[in-house]
Amino acid sequence: MIRRRSPVRTALVHALLITVTVVTLFPVALVVRKSLSPGNEFELSLNPIPPKVTTEHYRAVLSARDFSGSWLFGRQLYNSFVVALLTTILGVFLASTAAYAFSRFRFPGRRFGMMIFLVVQMFPATLLMIPLYVILDKLGLLDTVAGLVLVYSTTAIPFCVFMLKGYFDTIPRELEEAAWIDGASRFGMFWRVVLPLSKPALAVTALFSFMTAWNEYILAETFLSNEASYTLPVMLKHYVGDKSANWGAFAAGAILVSMPVMALFYMLQKALVSGLTAGGVKG
Amino acid sequence: MLSRARPHRASLRGVVYAWLLGAALLGVLTLGGMVRQRNLAFKASNERLARDRLESMVGPVRESIMQGQQGQAAASASTGSVRGATPRLRELLRAEVARRDVSQAVLLRSDAVGSSLPFLRDVRVVASGDSSLPPGPIRGKGRAASLSPARAKELYDWSGRVMELRSRTDLRWIARPGAPERIEVGRRISLSRGEFILGLRLLPVARPVAVPVWLLLLLLLGGLALPLGSRLVTGAWRWLASAAGMALMAGACGVLLAGYGSWAARAPATTGALGLLSAGLRAGVPSGGLGYLWALCSLVALAIPLLGWRGTGHRAARGLVEHRVAAAYVLPAGLGMLVLVLVPFVVGIGLGFFNHCEGHFEYVGLANFTDILSGGGTSISDPLNFWFTLGVTLLWTSLNVLLHLSIGLALALLLKDPLLRGKGVYRVLLILPWAVPNYITALMWKGMFHQQFGAVNQLLGLLGMEKVSWFSHFWTSFTANVVTNTWLGFPFMMVVTLGALQSIPKDLYEAAEVDGASRWYQLTRITLPLLKPALLPAVILGSIWTFNMFNVIYLVSSGEPAGSTDILITEAYRWAFIRHERYGLAAAYATLIFLILLGYSLLTNRVAKGAEETFK
Amino acid sequence: MAEVKLENVKKSFGEVTVIEHLDLTIGSGELAVLVGPSGCGKSTTLRMIAGLEEITEGTLSIGGRVVNHVPPKDRDIAMVFQSYALYPHMTIFKNLAFGLMLRKTPAAEIHSRVNDVAQMLGLEKLLDRKPKQLSGGQRQRVAMGRAIVRRPKVFLFDEPLSNLDAKLRAQMRREIARLHREKGTTMIYVTHDQVEAMTLADVIVVMHRGRIMQQGSPLELFDRPANRFVAEFIGSPQMNILHVTAVASGDGLALEADGFSLPAPGGFRLERGQRVLLGVRPADVMMLGADRSEEVAACEGEVDVSEPMGAEALSAVTTPVGSVVVREPGHGSVALGDRVRLGFPADRLHLFDGETEVSLREEES
Known part of the structure; x- marks a missing residue:
């Protein structure tokens, strides 16, 4: 149904939306501005356009070196990237097999297992840190990529499992049965039929795992003690530590770190929403 | 059609695949450990790097000794090879080593001990020539306790570097922080430049007989296998087999019980796969109370097949065989979850019944919980009071979600x-805002609320208002948190609502239009009621997230002023990592948070189901 | 060519038994249709033959080989699903070739076989499309093609036409019949639509609550239903069933009820006092106007519903023994509210025992 709107009304709606958008974007604009303007403090100006454009902060962040002269940013970017990538691969792989079993098999403990997956999410992850720290320590995985990957992928798994199970449930069983009759093995059904059909859900799951790993701060801060093994969030936090705050470097770093994940987010946000609302609570 | 159970035949491939995955996971763990050790070894053999780092850390110490003692350089001694120390020092060390039947002694700088290195939690002053340091355990004095684990480890490494002075093998030793070896402070030594404390590393001379892991496994496996296998035989044999199985299990339990206390606490850290395995077994179990908790857990774990060795155990085994394909698919994720989520979860809950004090865990029953729930002697308006924090948390959550x-x-x-x-x-x-990582959001807003330079105060200034010191009053600080969280949280709700709006059929509005309903009427009688089922899950999810929104509170207000804006989760974190390492209390907090959220989601789930039914 | 034989087959899901003691032999090259209301076990039977469901007890053999524990892919069967189950992520060509590919058939042979089948079903131009881009009828063809291309010993169809509209359904029905004529392969076809069953089948197997009610050629089932269930299930509109009692009348027996009387027809085993279900198809009931002679009328009634359809007319007549549906050719002879007398021709009657509901017809020697 099409209804004529009065121009005054339309103008009002636009004005309101523009105001909200400006307020929303303002903090981000300030960060961009800070990253481009000289000095380490926030300036006394609300103007989001930098008075004098400089790339010094970017250069400072990008070329940070430790005392032995190795390239810190590269090292930390590499850490973050490897951690996020491995988390994604491991998380999606483990979650998809488990979700498939939960979706397709009837086995004792299935409901219980699902419940555990759901309930565990409610335990504040921050406080799993104490036991996790000790376990990683005993396994010799503190300060390593492997340790972070294991922790991240396991914390991402419950959500991924729910998400994927929900999606697998919508794939008709007849397809697998047809494949079975056509001569596929059980794993073949999963690999050749179910997985290719679940690409959208897999993409969202992968994005979620990647974002979890890329954005995580407090666990990384706790488990990593060596500058060379820091991930980017830990590095960023240290720019605005308790003693000295280098907002310029922080702003530049924040933009560098956020870019890839924001790009990913925009690519897949629609699917993420449906997954969150569908998988999150109902199970 | 009834549930379509499907035959699980000829699917060995799936099982093999699952086991390969499991093996890969184990492999990653093992490799990770090995690589790490290799790395350390490599670093140690890298002379230049090692020397540089050592010099930068130890140099000043050595220098001070050298200057003070004119060339008497060495600051520590191993058994039999005290190099370069002053005769007096050498003698002291030797005497100490001999007297206390330990293998090594090290020298620590006094200020290192003064800052209460966390690995020195067991420090006892044996003899002290200084009256300011009375014999007996050194209490935390709040300084060691205020270290985060990361910082603690850093200090540990730092102190390790002092010891690196002597030999490279020590590097390896340092690679295992938290290993059960202890350091004791022997004696204070005054040198002309600065004061030193003689530390004794208590490597037991004779190792206690460790229970071999294979024996334990054998006992366990045998105990499990015999009752299960007894199904295959009949008559007296069955009884014999099951009795033997039970005996083996009981033996294993006994060994575990007896072993955990002594063996687990004292067995030297071994390397390689077996070492990792035993490390895994001992994870989180230094000694004392926690060790018994673990023993108890294993007892329960063993009791399950024991109790139902005929019914449950057999059925479980048969179920596993029958559903081996399903098991194969769940196994990889299940294994990871078990080690890294469920075990910490159970340990986390278990910790709530212990009190942690300087490295020792002591079973205190429900004391932590009663302590928290009764407010621990603080008045209800005290920020440390649980009910105060709970109130803040509920206000925080509801306000944000609203x-x-x-x-x-x-x-x-x-x-x-x-x-x-x-x-x-x-x-x-x-x-x-949703796309920006939330720790960046939090830090960004912390900057925005900066009293001097923050954009918010800038804006207030433009409006002719005074600058506000945001983090020095409860309400302003709380507002800063809420503003930050609102900024980062509203897009999620907006997107969910947009999606839900699309699912409302257009003809409903057309019907309302035909019926002459006003826009307001349409909004309140059509849009909102129909949005409810879609929004309810989002609201539940959102409130759980907000309830546990650690990053915003921790990074924006940090609980300022005086911890009053802390919510339950940051409060718990502070108990664990900032105030006196009260792991037990923190765990109890976590358990309470968990129970609150569990109750909340069960309740809302019921509401959600009810809402769904009314719309069907 | 293969014979499919189920012997004493039982199927239960947990505690619930859905099929008990099923004995069924489908001859080599036959087109057998399993028909029955939903939940009768026909689909389960088909899925057991396919190997998608485990057989709880009994044996299943295909072509003389016991295949109880043979996975579906090794049974040499092909199945067309109700939902078609085309792989949405593969092109039509790949859908058709999937089974051959998994069996490691040489590429050249796959191509020629797929192309042959595509040609036969008129799918040549669609080979590069995805299933989503096809109409219902085209998808149905692809599903059939996927089965045909494998050249199996037995074809299984699980309600393959139920998602099509009436016109397409008739067309596909004829194509399946043609396929069967040409290939001569054993086919097992499940449907709940008795028209499909009647038109397609060599043999119809009527199932109800996990049991076989009757097995036979379409006309045999129509003319000589073995029990009330089959009588009512086959034929449209449904057969009228009247509750009557056999009583002595002169030297023979008569079927009587309140306001109803009819001399017992020959060829049935009847006892005096027996409660009997009298079945008569709507087309066989005779509408007798007031002017016809008294003898043949069994009862009287009033026309309650009248549905003229042009070529035929259906009327429901309320009689003391219940409502009787009558089918007349042409425009029909009665109007709503008419009082009519109904005649039941003796050679078109079906009698069933009042308790067991089994046919009382004497076996022909």
């Missing part, structure tokens, strides 16, 4: 209009 929901809803309703131009642009711009 703001998220109302802003999100309002924007979605504005953006719904199909005739609105540029709504795609608005939408894309408005979800930006």
